[in-house]
Amino acid sequence: MSGNKGSIKPVIIFLCLFVAHNLSAQAPFSRGVNLTGWFQVSSPGQIQFTKFTKKDIANIKSLGCDVIRLPVNMHAMTSGNPDYTLDPLYLSFLDSTVAWCEELEIYLILDNHSYDPSGSTSSGIGDILIKIWSQMASHYEERSGYILYEILNEPNGITTEAWGAIQAQVISAIREEDTSHTIVIGGSGYNTYSELANLPQYSDPNLLYTFHFYDPFMFTHQGATWVTPSMEPLAGVPFPYNFAGMPSCPASLQGTWIESGLNSYPSDGNVDRIKELIDIAVVFRTSRIVNIFCGEFGVYMKNSDDADRCYWYKVVKDYLDEKNIPWTIWDYKGGFGLFENESGQMFEHDLNVRLMDSLGFEIPGQTPFTMKPDSSGFLIYTDYIGENIEDASYGAGTINFYSGTLPSNGNYSLYWYDFAQYNTISFNFVPDKDLSELVSDNYALDFMVRGSEPGIKFEIRILDSKSSEPGDHPWRMGTTIDAGDAEWDRKWHHVNIPLTAFTERGAWDIDTWYNPEGKFDWTKVDKLEISTEYADIIGKKIWFDNIHITDFDTAVVRVTEALGIEDHYGQGEVDIRIYPNPVYDHAEILVSSVSEYPVQASVFSLSGMKIRTLTGGLQYGEYQRFTWDGRNENGLEVPAGLYLLRIVTPRAVAAARIIKY
Numbered sequence: 027m028s029g030n031k032g033s034i035k036p037v038i039i040f041l042c043l044f045v046a047h048n049l050s051a052q053a054p055f056s057r058g059v060n061l062t063g064w065f066q067v068s069s070p071g072q073i074q075f076t077k078f079t080k081k082d083i084a085n086i087k088s089l090g091c092d093v094i095r096l097p098v099n100m101h102a103m104t105s106g107n108p109d110y111t112l113d114p115l116y117l118s119f120l121d122s123t124v125a126w127c128e129e130l131e132i133y134l135i136l137d138n139h140s141y142d143p144s145g146s147t148s149s150g151i152g153d154i155l156i157k158i159w160s161q162m163a164s165h166y167e168e169r170s171g172y173i174l175y176e177i178l179n180e181p182n183g184i185t186t187e188a189w190g191a192i193q194a195q196v197i198s199a200i201r202e203e204d205t206s207h208t209i210v211i212g213g214s215g216y217n218t219y220s221e222l223a224n225l226p227q228y229s230d231p232n233l234l235y236t237f238h239f240y241d242p243f244m245f246t247h248q249g250a251t252w253v254t255p256s257m258e259p260l261a262g263v264p265f266p267y268n269f270a271g272m273p274s275c276p277a278s279l280q281g282t283w284i285e286s287g288l289n290s291y292p293s294d295g296n297v298d299r300i301k302e303l304i305d306i307a308v309v310f311r312t313s314r315i316v317n318i319f320c321g322e323f324g325v326y327m328k329n330s331d332d333a334d335r336c337y338w339y340k341v342v343k344d345y346l347d348e349k350n351i352p353w354t355i356w357d358y359k360g361g362f363g364l365f366e367n368e369s370g371q372m373f374e375h376d377l378n379v380r381l382m383d384s385l386g387f388e389i390p391g392q393t394p395f396t397m398k399p400d401s402s403g404f405l406i407y408t409d410y411i412g413e414n415i416e417d418a419s420y421g422a423g424t425i426n427f428y429s430g431t432l433p434s435n436g437n438y439s440l441y442w443y444d445f446a447q448y449n450t451i452s453f454n455f456v457p458d459k460d461l462s463e464l465v466s467d468n469y470a471l472d473f474m475v476r477g478s479e480p481g482i483k484f485e486i487r488i489l490d491s492k493s494s495e496p497g498d499h500p501w502r503m504g505t506t507i508d509a510g511d512a513e514w515d516r517k518w519h520h521v522n523i524p525l526t527a528f529t530e531r532g533a534w535d536i537d538t539w540y541n542p543e544g545k546f547d548w549t550k551v552d553k554l555e556i557s558t559e560y561a562d563i564i565g566k567k568i569w570f571d572n573i574h575i576t577d578f579d580t581a582v583v584r585v586t587e588a589l590g591i592e593d594h595y596g597q598g599e600v601d602i603r604i605y606p607n608p609v610y611d612h613a614e615i616l617v618s619s620v621s622e623y624p625v626q627a628s629v630f631s632l633s634g635m636k637i638r639t640l641t642g643g644l645q646y647g648e649y650q651r652f653t654w655d656g657r658n659e660n661g662l663e664v665p666a667g668l669y670l671l672r673i674v675t676p677r678a679v680a681a682a683r684i685i686k687y
Contacts, residue, residue: 053208053234053319054171055133057386058093059086059358060322065098066139070116071426071441074417076410080126085373086358087132089387094132095321095354096123097139097179100158105618105649110157114605114616115428117165128170135210135354136162137176137321143216144254146183152192156199163203175200176210176321179217180238186214186224197230210319212236217321219307227314235314237307238322238356239342242294244287246338249329255282261329263288265338267295297341304342308349320346320353324362332367332380340384347386355385370395370457399460399549403469403576406453406554409436412574416456418553421449430603432589432681434474434518434571437607442568447561451570453554458491461525462548464575470524471554472576475507476589477514478567483507485559486523487531491552499533501546516588518571522579587670587681600673600680603649608685609656615640616649617673626674627652629684637664656686 064077086094103116120136127134138158141147155177166173177196181189193211200209211233213221219237240246247253248260259276269292275285293299311318323342325335339355346353356362359371364387369376375395382389405412411427419425423445433439442451461469471486487504505528512519530542556570569589572581601618617625627640638659640652654671657663669684 053093053133053317053352055093056352058091058095058133058354059364060095060097060137060354060356061086062097062357062360065096065103065116065120067099068102069424069426070103070113070119071424071428072417073116073119074411074427075119075122076413077416080130082373083126083130083132085390087130088390089364089382091387092132093135093352093354094127095135095137095176097137099140100138100162101140101154104158110154110161111649112158112161112165114603114614118605124166124169124173128172131172133172133174135174135176135321136166137179137210139179141179143180143182144252147178147181147189147214149184149188149192151178151181152195155192155196159196160199160203163200163207166207167204169207171207174208174210174234176236179321181212181214182216184214186221187226189214190224190226194226194228197228197233201230206232208232208234210234210236210321212321219303219310222307222310222318223313233316235310235316235318236321237318239304239320240323241300241303242287242291244284244291245295245330245334246325248326250326255279255284257284258329260284262331263291263295264331265295265334266297267292300341301345304345304349304351307351318351320351322356323353324356326361327363327367328361332378336378336380336384339381343385372457395457397457397460397550399463400575401463403464403574403578406573406575407440407570408572408574409433409438411453414456416454418452418454419450420452421558422446423449423558425451429569430607430682431601432585432587432683434476434583434585436571437604437685439474439476439569439571440573442556442570445558446564447558450555450557455551455553459551460549461488461551461575464577465525465548467577468524468526469575469577470522470579471573472520472522472579472581473573474518474571474581474583475512475521476516476518476569477512478516480509480514482509482514482563482566482568483560484563484568485555485557487555487557488525488528488551489553489555490547491550492535493550498545499535499540500552501533501542502531503528503546504531505529514566518569518583518585520581520583522581525575585683589680600675602671602673602680602682604671604682604684607683608687609654610687612653612655613684615652615654615671617652618649624675625650628672628674629654630670630672632668632670637669654684 061078065073067073083094101110103113104110105113124134159175159177162175177193197209209230209232212235213225215221217236217238219239222235222237245263245265247257248263250257255278259278262273264271272291275288279285307318325338327335358364364378364381365371365376366378372395375393377392379389379392406415411417424443426441428438429441430438484507485504486507487502489500489502492498492500505523507521511521530544530546532542533540603616605614607613615627617627629637629640631637638654638657640654642652664686666686669686671682671684673680
């Protein structure tokens with residue numbers, strides 16, 4: 027015994043250091059939210075950047091949050107195969123978000139949320155991840171420590187051993203560009219806690235190991251339509267389990283893994299089981315002496331009892347806090363969010379106070395929302411979607427909210443193409459609007475429109491909000507736009523339609539058409555939609571700009587040039603992007619879709635005088651890049667004003683507007 031006494035003191039010191047490590051915070055932040063549905067779109071042109079603002083981030087911080095996890099469909103924010111060059115428009119939006127978080131001193135996790143979890147992660151994904159994260163790391167290497175990189179959300183269908191090796195390569199690629207920022211990593215199996223132990227030993231000391239927690243799944247995902255088979259018919263599963271409260275298995279789910287999950291729910295649906303599963307991550311932390319983080323946890327609100335839902339959050343949150351595990355809930359707004367079910371999700375009116383209390387958040391004062399009639403006009407789209415309006419578009423067509431090719435005014439126009447019949451651009455008013463006074467005061471829907479060729483015809487409609495009253499539906503008022511309203515000659519045209527000129531169209535509700543019944547309600551307007559009701563416009567292209575409700579009919583078409591879209595071979599639009607625009611010092615000009623052809627780029631005055639022929643045209647992914655420093659051919663700075671950029675290729679001619687400050 028005496029021979030072992032000399033080793034007791036070092037062991038005690040080690041244990042004290044070990045305990046101190048595990049009692050300290052596992053990251054520089056403690057709690058926060060996932061800010062979903064913002065950068066999770068299929069192209070940079072579909073990012074609704076005004077959906078969240080700096081004010082929203084300040085609101086989140088006021089709840090007591092010190093971190094935001096930002097899911098990004100990162101691979102769609104690139105030029106795609108083979109180079110996966112990050113899109114400048116995406117980076118400009120993300121840079122603004124990063125700057126807001128740094129100014130507000132709230133941590134931001136840039137989460138690569140690029141794949142549908144229902145599909146398996148490719149064994150060849152490493153090449154893509156290395157290209158993307160090398161660029162991301164190079165771009166953000168000099169930013170503050172408030173920024174973290176998360177390599178990939180929920181890899182699955184691949185072993186953690188294989189995924190772990192890929193992840194090691196990506197870590198190395200990031201470190202070649204950026205040696206300071208924390209990297210968030212995780213195991214396969216949808217970032218499950220049980221796969222953490224199968225990760226390799228990484229030598230990088232600045233890693234944060236993530237796991238997600240949605241147990242018991244029968245409770246947290248009842249009503250979910252995105253799992254297979256759909257859990258939409260499952261409702262009323264209680265937490266914790268109690269025999270009297272358990273629903274029977276829906277007929278459509280009998281014989282599936284969901285029925286098996288319901289059969290095992292008596293042992294899975296309790297507090298002790300939740301703690302037992304979270305302890306798997308705690309044991310991993312203890313064995314590796316690493317930092318861990320719960321990146322997602324939550325309960326889908328649609329079919330769950332609110333009291334049970336809030337209790338589950340409290341159980342999970344309290345145990346994560348007890349074990350010093352930082353966390354971000356899924357999500358802020360959405361089906362798992364902090365707001366009351368089927369509400370307008372307004373910060374001052376709709377927060378779920380009971381849920382906020384369960385999560386230990388600061389609860390701002392809540393007041394009932396009272397809708398008041400609009401008494402003045404408002405913008406729906408001009409460069410960005412307007413305030414308190416959300417993109418609810420649907421269909422197979424593509425929408426680019428930021429076409430920089432010869433907009434009517436400002437920097438961008440809304441470009442719509444590759445649409446089929448019944449594709450729809452939908453502007454959802456949140457909350458609903460009362461337009462009754464504007465109708466009485468002779469307000470109108472006013473906008474600029476441009477079409478690629480004759481034969482364009484589409485519907486503009488206003489939908490009211492369906493109530494719970496029997497027989498009510500989302501009634502429509504509409505009008506048809508065709509050549510009688512605008513010549514489809516590749517030029518901008520001004521359209522002004524009084525709201526009183528809209529006529530009742532009927533309603534489409536749950537796969538059933540209802541003829542007009544005179545029930546449209548201007549006091550509860552839900553959406554403004556632009557829809558391809560007519561099949562004969564497939565293959566044509568449409569641009570919109572400066573869409574608003576106004577009592578003025580004084581808009582002037584300032585850009586009178588015809589847009590060069592295609593030559594007679596029909597090779598497609600020349601995509602021009604200018605950053606920044608307006609130009610203060612110099613502008614980067616990117617020209618896409620013509621990379622295999624020589625490009626001529628010139629700047630002209632509005633009178634047609636050539637100001638400067640731009641040289642360079644260096645390849646930048648799928649783009650050719652030019653720079654204009656705001657000077658003429660003689661090197662003299664030109665006056666502030668409006669200029670035209672003219673792009674010429676062997677197959678097309680196009681133009682864009684540059685504003686020089």
